[in-house]
Amino acid sequence: MKRQLTLAATIAAAALVLTGCSSGSADDAGGADATINIGSLYEPQNLSNTGGGGQGVTEALSGNVYEGLYKLTDDGEVEPLLAADDEVSDDGLTYTITLRDDVEFHSGDPLTSVDVKSSIEAVTAEDSQSARKSSFDVIESIETPDDTTVVFTLSQRSISFIYNLSYIWIVNDAATDLKTSEDGTGPYTLDEWKRGSTLSLTRWDDYWGDAAKNAEVVFHYYTDATSQNNALISGQIDIITSVQSPDALSQFEGNDDYVVNNGSSTTKELLAFNDRLEPFNDRLVRKAVYSAIDREKLLNSIWGDYGQLIGSMVPPTDPWYVDLTDVNPYDVDLAKDLLAEAGYADGFSFTLDTPNYDPHPAVAEFLKSELAKVGITVNINVITADEWYTKVFQDRDFEATLQEHVNDRDVVWYGNPDFYWGYDNAQVQKWVAEAEQAKTTDEQTELLTKVNKQIAEDAASVWLYLYPQIVVASSDVSGYPVNGLNSQFYAYDIVKE
Numbered sequence: 001m002k003r004q005l006t007l008a009a010t011i012a013a014a015a016l017v018l019t020g021c022s023s024g025s026a027d028d029a030g031g032a033d034a035t036i037n038i039g040s041l042y043e044p045q046n047l048s049n050t051g052g053g054g055q056g057v058t059e060a061l062s063g064n065v066y067e068g069l070y071k072l073t074d075d076g077e078v079e080p081l082l083a084a085d086d087e088v089s090d091d092g093l094t095y096t097i098t099l100r101d102d103v104e105f106h107s108g109d110p111l112t113s114v115d116v117k118s119s120i121e122a123v124t125a126e127d128s129q130s131a132r133k134s135s136f137d138v139i140e141s142i143e144t145p146d147d148t149t150v151v152f153t154l155s156q157r158s159i160s161f162i163y164n165l166s167y168i169w170i171v172n173d174a175a176t177d178l179k180t181s182e183d184g185t186g187p188y189t190l191d192e193w194k195r196g197s198t199l200s201l202t203r204w205d206d207y208w209g210d211a212a213k214n215a216e217v218v219f220h221y222y223t224d225a226t227s228q229n230n231a232l233i234s235g236q237i238d239i240i241t242s243v244q245s246p247d248a249l250s251q252f253e254g255n256d257d258y259v260v261n262n263g264s265s266t267t268k269e270l271l272a273f274n275d276r277l278e279p280f281n282d283r284l285v286r287k288a289v290y291s292a293i294d295r296e297k298l299l300n301s302i303w304g305d306y307g308q309l310i311g312s313m314v315p316p317t318d319p320w321y322v323d324l325t326d327v328n329p330y331d332v333d334l335a336k337d338l339l340a341e342a343g344y345a346d347g348f349s350f351t352l353d354t355p356n357y358d359p360h361p362a363v364a365e366f367l368k369s370e371l372a373k374v375g376i377t378v379n380i381n382v383i384t385a386d387e388w389y390t391k392v393f394q395d396r397d398f399e400a401t402l403q404e405h406v407n408d409r410d411v412v413w414y415g416n417p418d419f420y421w422g423y424d425n426a427q428v429q430k431w432v433a434e435a436e437q438a439k440t441t442d443e444q445t446e447l448l449t450k451v452n453k454q455i456a457e458d459a460a461s462v463w464l465y466l467y468p469q470i471v472v473a474s475s476d477v478s479g480y481p482v483n484g485l486n487s488q489f490y491a492y493d494i495v496k497e
Contacts, residue, residue, distance in 0.1 A: 034496035035216040036477065039228045039237040041244055041357050042487070043221035045386055046179035047193070049169055050122050052129040052389055055406060055487045059241060060199050060219050063490045066169035066184035069097060069116065070162055074481040074490065076264075076317060076408065078166050082111065082185065084148075092157040092439070099148045103208045105172040106182070106189045113144035118173035129394075131407075134416060135164040138436075157437040159444050160409070167486075187212040187492045197221060201491070212492035213479065225358045232258070238477045238496065241489050242267075243470040244358045246304045252472050262306065263482035265469035266315045266408040269359075271352075271367065271462035273400050276422040279348055280400065286459035288338035290328035292374045298366050299465040302359050306468035312456040313411040315466055319441065320411070320448035327456040335374045347375025353392055353401040356382045360402045363464065367402075393420045404467065406487040411448060412436075414455045423460040 029035065042056035049057055049066075063071065071081040080086075085098040103111035120142060123130045138158045143151040154161065175183035182190045187209065188201035199219045203212040220237050222228040225245035231237045233251060243249065252258040271289070273280035280286060299307050308316075311324030339345060354364040361382060368378040383391065392398045415432025417424040428451050435447035455461075471482050479493035 030476070030496045032213065032215065034214045035218060036214050036239070036491060036494045036496060037237040038217060038219050038489070038491065039222060039231055039240045040219050040242070040489075041222055041225065041228065042241075043196070043219075044193075044199070045389065047182060047190070048178045050125070050128045050130045051179050052394075054385060054389065056221075058487045059489045060201070061182070061184070061186075061190075062169070062488045063186060064188045064201055064217070064492065065182050065186045065190055066171065067186050068166050068168050068170060069099075070166040072163075072166045072485060072488065074483045074485060074488075076483075076485055078163050082116075082170055086162070093154045095152040095154070095161060097150045097152070099150070100208065101148050103185050104206065105175075105185055106204060107172060107175070109172050109174060109183075110147075111170065111185060112147040113150045114147075115173045116150045116170055117142045117144050119168060119170045122171070123168055132164060132167050135160070135167075157439070159438050159441070160436060163409070188217060191216070210492075213495050214491070217491045217494075223357060232472060232474070235474075239471065239473040239480055239494075241471060242467075243472055245302070246306055246468075246470070249304070249470070249472070257475055259473050259475050261469075261471040261473070261482040263469040263471060264315075264317055264485070265307075265467045265483070266317060266485055267404050267406045267467040267469070267487075268310065268313060268315065269363065269404050269464040269467060270402065271400060271464060272403060272421045273461060274396065274398050274420075274422055275424065275460070276396065277399060279342065279344060280350075282342050283458050284338045284342035285344060286462075287328055288335045288342065288344075288374065289371065289376065290335075290459045290462045291331045291338065292335035292376070293367060293370045293462060293464070294330045295464055296330070298363065298370075301366065302362060303465070303468055306470060308466050308468075310463050310466045312452045312463055313405070313414065313461070314448075314452045315408060318408055318411070319445045320452055322449060322452060324453065324456040327453075328459055328462075332373055339374060339376075344375075347377065349377035349379060350399040351379045351381050353388065353398045354380055354382050355388050355402060356384055363402055396420055396422065408485060411451055411455070414451065414460055421461060423455070423458070425454065425458060425460075428454050 042059055044057035045054045047057055067081050069083040071079050073079055082100055083097050084100045087096045124133055124136045138154045138156055139152055140155045141153045172183040187204055187207045189204045191200035191202040193199045201217040203215050228240055229248035232240055252260050273286055275281055295309050309325045311327050314321045352364055354360050364380045371378050392401050412432050413419045414423050415429045431447045431451045435444045438444035469483055476497040477494055479495045481490050
């Protein structure tokens with residue numbers, strides 16, 4: 001999910017202009033001078049991935065404005081980016097990484113090992129809000145023997161270390177005010193951010209790699225899927241990064257003016273309990289809630305023929321996936337029996353904190369109807385994304401909540417009892433820790449498969465469904481990512497005819 005200041009004139013400060021929904025027409029110019037207009041429901045909360053910027057900041061800036069030592073491709077592979085070479089010691093505890101020597105930040109400062117060190121330290125700092133923070137607890141020291149060499153010494157093996165580094169933006173250590181401005185090394189610079197409306201990126205002509213194939217990218221932000229779909233139809237935007245309601249897909253399917261892409265998703269829709277509180281600290285209650293919800297009906301009502309059911313936190317693209325959809329079957333009688341066994345034969349009531357953007361409000365209404373059938377009263381509390389982050393994620397001030405989790409390999413969060421949902425199983429924590437210290441991927445896979453199965457048995461959350469990854473685009477654009485793993489949306493290869 002960055003740091004201090006000295007931005008040169010090439011970096012534009014973000015405009016803090018409150019406006020209404022985005023408007024305007026897509027630029028008709030094509031080729032290398034094209035402006036690519038992108039529609040999204042995920043506006044950043046700020047521009048820092050260590051400051052609680054949310055999913056939108058990754059979508060707009062990761063790989064476009066900021067780059068890491070490594071890159072997660074749209075196919076899920078990890079490739080070197082700012083790293084030119086790496087060497088791992090025989091005991092797996094020392095990683096020596098050599099940097100490319102031809103990279104500059106947008107401000108004109110050269111990339112050095114000091115920037116890498118400070119970028120990692122920003123993620124692991126006490127006040128960091130990065131979801132990756134705990135992934136780097138394993139780092140014992142970071143040395144910078146020269147400008148292009150970084151030496152990481154780990155306290156124990158970490159089979160995911162290189163993978164985890166692919167999430168970390170390398171930021172100029174002299175940069176400041178990163179919540180509203182930037183200083184990355186990517187193919188675009190930040191042009192202007194009009195809060196509540198648009199975020200514009202401009203091709204950077206001094207980029208060290210292949211230049212972006214378009215001149216400008218403008219992310220247009222919407223709060224509801226219908227407005228976003230209408231913007232594509234009217235030509236205001238060229239692409240929707242991730243359709244969040246299939247209602248309007250019939251307008252695009254079979255129409256030569258549009259292309260509907262059904263890619264691989266890692267995004268899970270969750271009903272997350274606060275396991276620290278009664279009655280959700282009782283496994284039987286969680287299982288009862290799970291079995292009271294007809295997930296197939298929910299998926300069909302929200303996504304039609306798209307998406308799929310999953311029985312745990314793991315998407316099929318993860319190596320440790322197994323089909324667990326039958327572990328907590330839809331069975332109303334079973335749900336009633338489990339509630340009675342847990343001492344809640346007459347049901348109970350709880351508040352469901354629900355993000356205000358699609359599809360959460362519709363999902364919340366569905367759950368309210370389903371759980372009423374077993375005597376459970378749901379009080380829906382609709383909140384903004386900002387409120388969700390503070391109330392639920394930071395303060396743990398909730399009973400249950402809806403949320404999508406976008407990353408692959410994120411089953412490991414169930415090994416952290418301090419995570420917002422508070423799931424606390426010592427055996428799972430042990431397996432997650434052992435998996436991270438595994439010497440082989442087979443060993444890692446075996447252990448995380450056990451984790452996968454155990455959290456399903458415990459109904460640690462209700463994994464309602466796996467989102468489809470539907471990118472809808474005008475037929476005159478190409479080169480966009482169709483899988484959008486971990487919410488990233490690389491825009492530099494997009495071409496407009």
